[in-house]
Amino acid sequence: MISLKSLGVNKLTKIKICGLKCEDDILYANKLKPDYVGFVFAKSKRQIDKYIAKKLITKLDKNIKTVGVFLNNSVDTVKEIAEFCELDIIQLHGDEPPEYCNFFDREVWKAFRVKTKESFKNLKHYNANGYLLDTYTKEAYGGTGKAFNWSLASKISKEKFIILAGGLSENSIDKAIDIVKPAVVDVSSGVETNGSKDFDKMERFIGKVRMII
Numbered sequence: 607m608i609s610l611k612s613l614g615v616n617k618l619t620k621i622k623i624c625g626l627k628c629e630d631d632i633l634y635a636n637k638l639k640p641d642y643v644g645f646v647f648a649k650s651k652r653q654i655d656k657y658i659a660k661k662l663i664t665k666l667d668k669n670i671k672t673v674g675v676f677l678n679n680s681v682d683t684v685k686e687i688a689e690f691c692e693l694d695i696i697q698l699h700g701d702e703p704p705e706y707c708n709f710f711d712r713e714v715w716k717a718f719r720v721k722t723k724e725s726f727k728n729l730k731h732y733n734a735n736g737y738l739l740d741t742y743t744k745e746a747y748g749g750t751g752k753a754f755n756w757s758l759a760s761k762i763s764k765e766k767f768i769i770l771a772g773g774l775s776e777n778s779i780d781k782a783i784d785i786v787k788p789a790v791v792d793v794s795s796g797v798e799t800n801g802s803k804d805f806d807k808m809e810r811f812i813g814k815v816r817m818i819i
């Protein structure tokens with residue numbers, strides 16, 4: 607089997623930087639070119655309103671795909687914001703039931719919060735384009751900066767398009783990719799300083815993912 611390391615440059619693992627909120631964040635993304643950026647429409651310290659998101663998206667490099675993060679919203683609200691902002695992907699990060707995924711006219715990623723191997727036993731019922739695995743905590747649905755036991759996800763990533771999230775950073779990303787081999791890695795807290803996106807951390811994170819040798 608070919609290992610990522612033997613390829614020299616890792617073009618296989620895509621990168622999502624989540625929680626962009628301001629023009630600086632867009633400048634950083636345009637310079638560093640992650641594959642995806644996320645806008646959090648859920649209640650969070652990273653929450654953005656649709657008018658600001660739309661304005662930022664007009665300034666974003668068109669090769670970077672936009673992901674809207676939603677949490678237990680009505681289908682109509684999600685549809686309305688997705689259309690208004692022309693989002694590429696809808697990320698459902700709450701307790702949405704399986705049938706919820708079928709209502710949208712664009713790509714859907716469904717999040718599962720991982721605590722034990724039972725945490726994604728319902729995944730097979732969801733007809734989604736991608737399955738985002740994030741860390742379970744009592745306090746919040748996402749963006750916590752906490753990692754889960756990655757070995758729980760190593761089997762499922764052979765079968766499904768997996769987006770690995772939760773507590774990733776430049777320090778842990780090699781190990782996370784090695785264990786899970788996800789299609790996409792997703793980071794928010796790990797590329798922030800004092801609650802704002804940090805260009806240097808983003809650059810080092812993206813550099814590490816792309817240059818795994």
Ligand SMILES: O=C(O)c1ccccc1NCC(=O)[C@H](O)[C@H](O)COP(=O)(O)O
Pocket residue numbers: 624625644646648649650651652653675677699740747748749750751752771772773774792793794795796
């Ligand atoms: O980022 C948030 O604040 C957030 C709040 C509520 C629901 C989801 C949220 N983020 C979703 C993401 O896709 C984050 O990138 C993911 O949870 C990883 O975050 P982190 O552990 O901080 O890297």
